[in-house]
Every structure is written in structure tokens, then in C-alpha cells.
Amino acid sequence: ATTKHPVLLRRLKKLESGDTLIVWKLDRLGRSLRDLITMLDELKQRGVKFRSLTEYINTATPTGRAMWQMIGLLAELERSLISERTRAGVKAAKRRGVKFGRKRKLTPQQLDHARKLIEKGAHDRQDIAALFKVSRATLYRSLALA
Numbered sequence: 001a002t003t004k005h006p007v008l009l010r011r012l013k014k015l016e017s018g019d020t021l022i023v024w025k026l027d028r029l030g031r032s033l034r035d036l037i038t039m040l041d042e043l044k045q046r047g048v049k050f051r052s053l054t055e056y057i058n059t060a061t062p063t064g065r066a067m068w069q070m071i072g073l074l075a076e077l078e079r080s081l082i083s084e085r086t087r088a089g090v091k092a093a094k095r096r097g098v099k100f101g102r103k104r105k106l107t108p109q110q111l112d113h114a115r116k117l118i119e120k121g122a123h124d125r126q127d128i129a130a131l132f133k134v135s136r137a138t139l140y141r142s143l144a145l146a
Helices: 004-014 033-045 062-095 108-119 125-131 136-145
Strands: 020-023 049-052
Touching: 020 062, 033 049, 062 136, 108 125, 125 136
Parallel strands: 020 049
Antiparallel strands: none
16 A cells, blocks of 8 residues: 555655654555554564554553554454455365366367368478467467366
8 A cells, every 4th residue: 555655655654763754544545454453563563662552552552552453353353264265265166166366278178270281291280389379388378278
């Protein structure tokens, strides 16, 4: 999210150890919780404190640090849940017959035709590949996969 805000990036780079980054609200600093946590962890490593006025998070206090760790745990849970839902969705889509990846260069009919031409021996494989407007490597790969 911060990559879309070059002014924010420049200002974050100027922060030094002992400085405190104060924001009105967390969502003003980053769009996703993951990006926000990454950014604030980097600032913490540099010795920069953080304070959010709306959410009452202040990493200079024990309570604020505990709150920040809780937010980190929730972000990790969110990532795990998203990953789990994505895997389940892909699995369900495959069961329904949804094809993933790009469209094949050669149709099954074209592959059958290419095999017949190879069997006849009338053309070399480079010519057959050119006939179907694909590279020789694509022809070999497609024949091997079919």
C-alpha cells in the first residue's frame, strides 16, 4: 500500500531511532493488515516507536506492545484463513472441472493430425510445428502431455 504513496515512503525513511510515528488511524497508514505489520516491524527494528490516536496503540508502553502483538497474531490468523480458503476453492473448482493455467496451443484434433503426419513420415517435426504455428518445442511438449 505504501508503494502508492511516495511521500509517505520518503517520510518513513527519515524516521530515526527514538522517533515516534503518530497516525490518526491505522487504516491511513496501510491498506492491508499484513503490509501494516511488516512496515511497523521494520520501524521497530530501527528503534522507531508507533502510536495510533484512534485505536489507542502506543508501542512505547507495555499495554501498547501487547496490543501490537495481538494484532500480529490476528494478521497471522487472517493469512492462514485466506490461504486455507484459497486451497479449498481451488480444490472445489477442480472437482467441477475448471481448468487452470493458460489455454493449450494445440487442440486435441490438431494433436491427432500432427501424430498422423509424424507416423506417415512425410514431413519433419519442424515443418509440422510450422504448419500449426507453434515452436518445435511446443509440439514435442504437447505430444508428450497428450
